[in-house]
Amino acid sequence: MRRLPPLNSLRMFEASARHSSFAAAAEELAVTASAVSHQIKTLEEYLGISLFSRNRRKVELTAAGEQYLTAVKHALDEIEVATQRLTANLDTNVVNISVAPNFLIRWLMPRMSKFQELYPDVELQINASMGLIDFSRSNTDMAVYFGNGDWEDIEMHFLRNVMLVPVCSPFLMRGPHPLREPADLRHHTLIYVSKRKYEWDNWLELAGAGFITPKNSLAISSGQLATAAALDGLGIALADSTLTSREVASGRLVVPFDIKLDTHKAFYLVYRKHRPLTVGMKAFKEWLMSEMQVQDDDPVPAEPEVILGK
Amino acid sequence: MRRLPPLNSLRMFEASARHSSFAAAAEELAVTASAVSHQIKTLEEYLGISLFSRNRRKVELTAAGEQYLTAVKHALDEIEVATQRLTANLDTNVVNISVAPNFLIRWLMPRMSKFQELYPDVELQINASMGLIDFSRSNTDMAVYFGNGDWEDIEMHFLRNVMLVPVCSPFLMRGPHPLREPADLRHHTLIYVSKRKYEWDNWLELAGAGFITPKNSLAISSGQLATAAALDGLGIALADSTLTSREVASGRLVVPFDIKLDTHKAFYLVYRKHRPLTVGMKAFKEWLMSEMQVQDDDPVPAEPEVILGK
DNA sequence: TCAAATGATGAGATTTTCTCAGCATTCTGC
DNA sequence: GCAGAATGCTGAGAAAATCTCATCATTTGA
Structure with missing residues (x-):
């Protein structure tokens, strides 16, 4: 003793x-x-x-x-x-990041090389996980959350709103029931993320097709898999327009109707409250926020017609 | 910061x-x-x-x-x-002691060799000082206090009561006014310690000579110097019988009247409250207390006649 | 020489820390 | 396999510590 x-x-x-x-x-x-x-x-x-x-x-x-x-x-x-x-080895260049798989694959991965060019010394250790992080129990430095920003006891930086557009494989456009107007969706399978079925309801209403009953619907556990399902031609998914811009640009996905649903949710960069930022964290934060800005300013392919949903 | x-x-x-x-x-x-x-x-x-x-x-x-x-x-x-x-390096053998100069010279010094024989490993660092020690501000480990034991917030061990007897140089006995009875003191100089003049008053009253007015009196700042003055034949001092036993035994001092005044004060070993004792402190404490006991049991030279003063 | 700055101190306010009670979980002995 | 003991978590209130405030004494510097 x-x-x-x-x-x-x-x-x-x-x-x-x-x-x-x-x-x-x-x-x-x-x-x-x-x-x-x-x-x-x-x-x-x-x-x-x-x-x-x-x-x-x-x-x-x-x-x-x-x-x-x-x-x-x-x-x-x-x-x-x-x-x-x-805790905060403020000079550390290693940053533990936790993001949703969809954000990781469709947004972060494709831009990793840009980040590494700008900050060759910073090493991102990326973990794909859904749900909230307990920053007092996890060694995750920063995370990207998707939601309406009502998390408590957390440092949080707005990144950008999420706009959903329908996406599908180009093959569906050439199939027996081409998508010429929203109501045509009734002949197709609507892919939705579990617990977010209301997104399709909202989008259909916004598109003036709230009355239709789709031929089929497919519940998928995550946004990433929903998009993958769309790519495989399983149906039409609602996806974040930015996250799918690459697939759209390459023609692997098409946006049948340029009607964007504002989800009133957003991406946020979050980390433990009061946490002093390491140089690595600062680099990632700065890059992430400016890169998000660039995206906003970039003209989206297929000229968007932004309509606010409810 | x-x-x-x-x-x-x-x-x-x-x-x-x-x-x-x-x-x-x-x-x-x-x-x-x-x-x-x-x-x-x-x-x-x-x-x-x-x-x-x-x-x-x-x-x-x-x-x-x-x-x-x-x-x-x-x-x-x-x-x-x-x-x-x-603080308490309990294994330390170095002990810082603070005692009054009189106690140091007349009691401790003469017995140092006995202590060192018994505890050859313990090194006493002795400081002669009067007045109280602030143990929370001093690195003194232990002290010997003289008083009536009303000190606060201190660990305190009774050593022995102090009995005062008159002492003087043998030359005074052979002088023009030999001391045959207490009243003879009126022809001599009474040496007293500043602020303790009452001791002589008490002694004279005890000896049935309260009425006399001494020829002269000499104020001295400490008990040690009072005894030294007595040794030099400057007059008669009141001294602790134990502290002067050596001088008396060697004939350098004589006790003209074997009347002992109980001062109702005593020597106490004191140290900081709750202080864990080092081995050195334990050794000194044990030795000091047992040595004091020995003194009490020892027959005092010139057979004492203990009379309680008030 | 006098105002400003520093440190000490005691009392009371504030904050932290601890205990208590209740609950959940996991061992242990039967 | 089950009951009870032991362990740990948690929230609320109690207890204790820490801090502030007000005041004073000293010292320093203008």
């Missing part, structure tokens, strides 16, 4: 010794000089030895204080370094 | 890790398991990383926790050692 002095007072002792002044230490520690004085006194009483000589106004270490400071400073250094290493 | 984690929680973290159990750590730290759990949680939240995996009932360090523990343990070790070195 250890016999340790009041540890918090050591912090004040060290600061006071470093400044040779209680007042200066108090300022650094964001407390009053009185608090420092009390703490030092407590420590001295515990030790039974005075650490500072107070003959003049300037406090000065006694011989015992000098000796003690050496050890205390060394110990606090070690704790500080270990803590920094464990 | 430092960025340190909550330091007190580190103590709990270390104990918990050492025991692999919050409950065991709680027992060691004399708190509830709940307190430990809260503190660990606070630390983990600060760090943003979980230090223990709690899948099973036994808590187990995570990889991060393991890494952190190494540093924390090391740092706490250093603080503990430095603190021990500064």
